[in-house]
Amino acid sequence: MSPLPETVPFFSQWETPDMTMAVLADGAEVALRRDPLWRGSGAETLEEYAVWAANICGMACLKMILASRGEIVPTIELARRCTGYGGYVVNEGSIRGLIYAPFVSFVKEVFGLRAEVMTNVATADIPAILERQRFFIASVSSSIRWPEREPPSKGGHLVLVTATSDKGFRFHNPSGHTSATQANAVLAPADFDRFFGNRGIAVAI
Template identity: 90%
Template structure:
């Protein structure tokens, strides 16, 4: 296996990364029908893309992990495959997920990634976790894109943490709305803690 790149590739959960504010204003199923790059998602139709894209922050994180070792797999292709393992529950009215335990089985069996669901994780423990694992996918509030604001709750969104120390956490946010809040965003531990739901999936490659 080739060495990991110093910079982990970034991918948004929408194919055109600067559409976040449109998605927030109009809803994904409306805004993303204007995404000119939608076919890069692996969706078979524009309808499939518009329905799925708001639910695949976890698949965007997985896509980044795989890209760090030279594999590029479209996000909705990943979502379809993960659904086969129970990582998503799809009905006519909703998509529920990401469900962590089936996701762990999926990435282990399909990609050979060593992953572990971790709960009740204190923010202060995260640097030590990253000493043992290459990445962790952290459950945070989507409001982490606005660190100056107080989030209404914690969790509900996933970001890929690539480095952590007592000075700061570096992460890729699949639904960041500016370049500064997308790739290699950095927050002090106390700031990250305001959004962190104390759950994550550690991943080794």
């Protein structure tokens, strides 16, 4: 795999990155109330952070993209602004999203990013996408953190694919549970395919 032209910073969707196992064990709204760094998310209250943080893998990917060009924007601030464009729909405490098309409008208008919703994407298509665009936000099973396991389904969680080769895909996983499964995780294309939901968002900076 060829080296990246620049370092892509990693950010977890939790402010304390090593809280993934606690989130899985206790549930996000319980575990994340113990996150001592929650204020860094841009949330106005601990309650807001605990409710939102499990739903912002896409905002963590966006935060990483923006950070690659020197802009650091808190994840829940991004989520709040994206909601204004329809990227999330909030009803009585439930959160639906990320909704791709409004997200594309949001990042174009607010940050000047060129983004494109992509569906029916074969895993073999991803290298060509990254030849045209800098990043691919891929919909995968959240169990991609355990590549030795078979996922119960494909899609539902977002990771940031930053580089590809015949030998593997390199990506940042906002809910990885170890350093190896968070920043610059690498999976062979056949393994990535087991988790990939065949859709995502290509982003150019």
